[in-house]
Amino acid sequence: MFEMVQITLPDGSQRSFEQAVTVFDVAASIGAGLAKAALGGKVDGNLVDTSFTIQKDAKLSIITAKDADGLEMIRHSTAHLLAYAVKELFPEAQVTIGPVIEHGFYYDFSYKRPFTPEDLAAIEKKMGELAAKDEKVTRRVLPRDEAVEYFKSLGEHYKAEIIGSIPAGQEVSLYREGAFEDLCRGPHVPSTGKLKFFKLMKVAGAYWRGDHRNEMLQRVYGVAFASKEDLAQHLTMLEEAEKRDHRKLGKELDMFHIDEHSPGTVFWHPKGWTLWQQVEQYMRKVYTDNGYQEVKGPQILDQSLWEKTGHWDKYRENMFVTESEKRDYALKPMNCPGHILIFKQGIKSYRDLPLRYGEFGNCHRNEPTGGLHGIMRVRAFTQDDGHIFCTEDQIQSEVIAFTTLLKKVYADFGFNNIIYKLSTRPEKRIGTEESWDKAEAALAEGLKASGCDFEYLPGEGAFYGPKIEYTLKDALGRPWQCGTIQVDPNLPERLDADFVDSDGVRKRPIVLHRAIVGSLERFIGILIEQHAGALPAWLAPVQAVVCNITDAQADHVPKVAAQLRTAGLRVETDTRGEKITRKIAEAASKKIPYILVMGDREVETGTIAVRARGATQGTVMPLADAVALIQKAIAEKV
Structure with a gap:
């Protein structure tokens, strides 16, 4: 006689069912909205598909896109959607592995030529088409050896190799969506229609199993999110991050x-x-x-010391080593x-x-x-x-x-x-x-x-x-x-x-x-x-630049710069025969915190026009006040 199954929900409430019940059925019993939103479940702490059947009393959480586990399922499933699209467009390509990474996923493929940017756009378009078909994702289990033969029959030799490394006698799970079936432990979203907000980012090379002696594969990276807004925000952040890239700014600012x-x-x-x-x-x-x-x-320490500390056994491959007079040494890694x-x-x-x-x-x-x-x-x-x-x-x-x-x-x-x-x-x-x-x-x-x-x-x-x-x-x-x-x-x-x-x-x-x-x-x-290259004055390599408006002030610029240096400031001068607007624009492009401008009036009155970074115009003040202004900003680390 079958005993009733009692499900305990996160809020402590319980639901009883007269027979074994799937995660989806439990969600549906709570409400149609939850059933529609459900991506999976957590049964007694273990993530499962919505199709998972609960045979006995258990604690259950319904996983939706609002949950961290739900977002990971979306990214995991989108990696499989990517592989599905690649196989549709490039049937000769072989699939290898496709894990979740921060913000998204990647999938490695073996193909006769590198994927182009045009290929990437076509793959992303195909992914959208397959997602729109809302094909059901189903799971089945095969014995290891049967799974090896199955993937060999599909020409998927990398998958066969992966499965072949699993101990004999074990079973493996496969997930199918439409015409595509892949090896995976799961869980996955219930259908491709749940995958809506993704974008492919780039293609890179990656050696099979990370070994440079193996074939170079095509690694396609993508991002995926639970909402259109989250995806847009991430892409905007990436654009801003590209502008701030320290490698780019380091070159532009000559650092x-x-x-x-x-x-x-x-x-x-x-x-x-x-x-x-x-x-x-x-x-x-x-x-x-x-x-x-x-x-x-010292930089170099004897191997025996690193052996005593344990670093030699655990960290040897990451250490630079050298030898002198038949003694082995290592450059210190810490x-x-x-x-x-x-x-x-x-x-x-x-x-x-x-x-x-x-x-x-x-x-x-x-x-x-x-x-x-x-x-x-x-x-x-x-x-x-x-x-x-x-x-x-x-x-x-x-x-x-x-x-x-x-x-x-x-x-x-x-x-x-x-x-x-x-x-x-x-x-x-x-x-x-x-x-x-x-x-x-x-x-x-x-x-x-x-x-x-x-x-x-x-x-x-x-x-x-x-x-x-x-x-x-x-x-x-x-x-x-x-x-x-x-x-x-x-x-x-x-x-x-x-x-x-x-x-x-x-x-x-x-x-x-x-x-x-x-x-x-x-x-x-x-x-x-962090500062997009516009470092605060106390850190800026050049804290101020002194510029003249015409040649008539050129001789005064070095004198003013000398006073600023005596006050402890890092200063450049610009006495080129360029228009002052160009000098200011170039100083701004160098992200110099303060631009000090001298014309005839400033020379006569002992003043200077101070333009702070980002300001549209300068403020004329005595030179001593300009020095105090900059020194205050430096001292306060603003």
């Missing part, structure tokens, strides 16, 4: 370049290096004002081992703790060429790296001080929207449960005391300790994870670092790995994009 003679490293031009120095000197003052002692470690070695020099007492070291440490990591991105992802970079040596009881107070400091630094650079995340103990870890409890509680209480709302990331901590991630949002709402503070009792143990406690016993310190801006190269790239 830096990347050269093929040294891939993944930055050649800083005078203006770019001036910006760098403003960031570094600001952070150096942050160090000295907050109890940090600046140190400097600064922490060097700071431990500095700490170990001489006997340290509990009275010395907390001991804060800071370093603008040059690091090298052998990033793959395909992952390099302007100055934001490089092989040689400098970190505002710091390590705090403390006791367990000092963790919380250090977290409070660090978080307060970090918020002030980000605000000075123009970032006021910060996301806080606390990563807790992973399944595989070292240390006692008591030490983990204490460390996690110290980080959490430190954030609370700093007035920060935060979310937990269960299981995302390192194997040796929990950490806080500080992610800033830029003017376009894009997240950038820059800051971190991480509890580490492991490295002092591995490198035998200790201090003498109040009871005279030698004990291991806790190391707090911490960074505020992280990689200076990456942070400067973020700054350029």
